[in-house]
Amino acid sequence: MSRPATAHRHGGLGQLAATAICGNDITSSCLYVSALAILYAGKLAPLALLLVVCVLYLFRSIYGEVVGAIPLNGGAYNALLNTTSKFRASLAACLTILSYMATAVISASEAAHYAHAVLPAVPVMPATIGLLGLFMVLTILGITDSARVAVAIFVVHMTTLAVLIAAGVVHVAMHGLETLSANMATPSPGGFAAALFFGFSAAMLGISGFESSANFVEEQAEGVFPKTLRNMWIAVAVLNPTIALLALALIPIASVGEHEEALLAQLGTDSAGPWLATAVSIDAALVLSGAVLTSFVGVNGLARRMTLDRCLPQFLLKTNRRGTTHRIVVSFFVLTVSILLITAGELKALAGVYTISFLAVMALFGLGNILLKVSRAGLPRPVRASWPSVLLGIAAVVAALVGNAILNPQHLGVFLDYLIPAMLLLMIMLERIVLLKAGLFTVRSVVASLVRPMNALAQRFREKIEEINAQQIVFFTRGDNVANLNRVMLYIGRNEHTNRVKIVTVVADPKEVPPKLEEEIEFLDQAYPEIDVEFVVLEGQFGPKLIQKLSKEWRIPVNLMFIGSPGDHFPYGLSEMGGVRLII
DSSP states (O other), rough: OOOOGGOOOOOOOOOOHHHHHHHHHHHHHGTTHHHHHHHGGGGGGHHHHHHHHHHHHHHHHHHHHHHSOOTTTHHHHHHHHTTTTTHHHHHHHHHHHHHHHHHHHHHHHHHHHHHHHTTSOHHHHHHHHHHHHHHHHHHHHHHHHHHHHHHHHHHHHHHHHHHHHHHHHHHHHHHHHHHHHHHHTSOOTHHHHHHHHHHHHHGGGGGGGTTTGGGGGGGGGHHHHHHHHHHHHHHHHHHHHHHHHHHHSSSSHHHHHHHHGGHHHHHHHHHHHHHHHHHHHHHHHHHHHHHHHHHHHHHHHHHHHHHHHSSSSSSGGGOOTTSOOOOHHHHHHHHHHHHHHTTTOOOOHHHHHHHHHHHHHHHHHHHHHHHHHOOTTTTTSSSOOHHHHHHHHHHHHHHHHHHHHHHHHHHHEEEEEEEHHHHHHHHHHHHHHHHHHHHHHHHHHHHHHHHHHHHHHHHHHHHHHHHHHTEEEEESSSSSSSSHHHHHHHHHHHHOOSSSEEEEEESSGGGSSSSHHHHHHHHHHHHHHTTTEEEEEEEEEOHHHHHHHHHHHTTOOOGGEEEOOOOOOOSSSSGGSSSSSEEE
């Protein structure tokens, strides 16, 4: 009997800790999503947020089936990696990393702004970098320490929202529903269908973070993952529509735009006074900080998985004493700080990266579910999403993606500015063997193109050297002893370019040749292996006529013929010899 796939679990995070890590991200969305939904949908904002709740319910089973069948870190990347090509999986990974990057930078910056609103002495930019550095350190310390911080933030956040909602309900009960009635009488912007569509598209940002749990599933205890999905769904289902409805009951729609950046703080002021607004602002700073932690934990799990699959450089797998891949965490910190400094804290452009990448990841995860059903039908899984659920969920996410592109077309260009370089880097890693082979081929081609002419040139050099050395040199000896002949050889070796020497003796009768001369010349031939020594005996009379004759026959210039110093009885003057040279 096969064992369920979810029975294999490496980590030990419990339900509360795992929910807190990803829940801080998804529940921090209530700080802005209600205002966005009201701006685009007007009085239909609660309905738009309820539609989002329905879509998220569909994705509970979509995520549950994929991760239940393949319980490994990586989320959409892991789903596509096990059902399609590594390139398509890497596209999902790029989108996920971009989403985490934008989430970390935006959340840290917004948290710093909230902290600055409460304590003006807090500088925004240094505080943003400080938050990113703090959660880098917490992530390096390990998932357990990170989870403790996440739980504390999550509990504070849930408590603050509960107090805010309770205070708002009491205020409405005491002062009536006039504001709500007036808002409900306000026409929907662009008509019912357009308001609901664009409101739904904007409200889909309220589920960012839902995908995070799948990126660190290996660190969760057995059976915890589906509970994190359920808990996040309950939080979104209760908080977002309720806060939107409360906002419509307390603030005129026309005034919502004035409080878009801090709608919940305004709700606190209207419900119970400045003290609650301050508490909400402090909570906002904390929970947005928790979203930064979610990004670090999520990207660490995803990048580690990608590195194991050799999509990223292997040096990132180095672990510290606590067993965490600190190089991944530090690299992500450097990336986020770099983007923060490049944009000089003006992060509106990053919102487009965040929006499109997050929704694209959701759609790709749905596609991964379809591929899992088709190509891995026999793989055991504890949950199965129905075909209508998967197709409807993907269609809803794609609709939200299109809606956001229509609302903010400039965001698409910014998104591509970040996606294209990221994909290029991943393609270099995925195709590095091909690139290395191309580089090797290029080097070989260049070397070959250089070697061929160089070989030809070298051959010409060798031929020229051989041509020069082939020129024979003649030494006329009268029967000199071996010492004198050796001095001749030394002189020729040091001063002349040749490897051929004729030692010639001219006699009237062969019997006049010294008996040991031939033997001594053979000895010299062996002593100077680089020079070919030839011994020649000629009958005749040594003089200018013989020299000219031999020069023509042997094709040896007279100036390459040598003699020893002539004695007093030599019948010719040196000038008569035609240029013969003296050696000894």
